[in-house]
Amino acid sequence: MSVELMVWDEPEPITRDQARAVYLAVKKSEPVGGVLPEIVKELPGQVTVYPGHVLVGMDLESMDEMSAQVFTIAREHGLVCYDPQRDLVHNVAPLGVYQGMQLHTGDGMIVHDPDLGLVRDVLATMSPQNPFVALVNFGHHFLQVSPGYELEYKEQALQRALLTDLADVQRAFQEYATGERAFLTRHEWTPI
Structure with a gap:
């Protein structure tokens, strides 16, 4: 079984719905040959070029490692990457x-x-197949959550808070990622 990612340029951040629509439209078009964009030389996997878009195919076994490489290369080139x-x-x-x-x-x-x-979007994908989401600043602190919205935060000591709403979890992760610490005072934490 194979999986794929699509990479292209967007002037502004786009939503999942917009990215999905672009992906589906491009998949209906014909690949191009001839002169290939420079990024093609850097991308791992099976690369197919469409007008203004690059599709990267990989096998399921190497998906995690190769996806991380594609995400990094796309970011270095200022490109959007969609994971269908x-x-x-x-x-x-x-x-x-x-x-x-x-x-x-x-x-x-x-x-x-x-x-x-x-x-924000990844937090909405928690399920038995995706049992946790974590933001990690190695050597400093982390915030993670599991289904049921059990939030764990560690800076010096590990502590836990139980939240009841996905929007609260998304807000806590947003605050953590942007250096705000309101989530620490807004919720009741217990040491673990």
């Missing part, structure tokens, strides 16, 4: 305040310096 398997769009901005912050998911996705829209 997860229905997630990786925009270039806006980013959090912690350079090198990583987004980890229970289904194996790792993204360095994720955009804030991606973080």
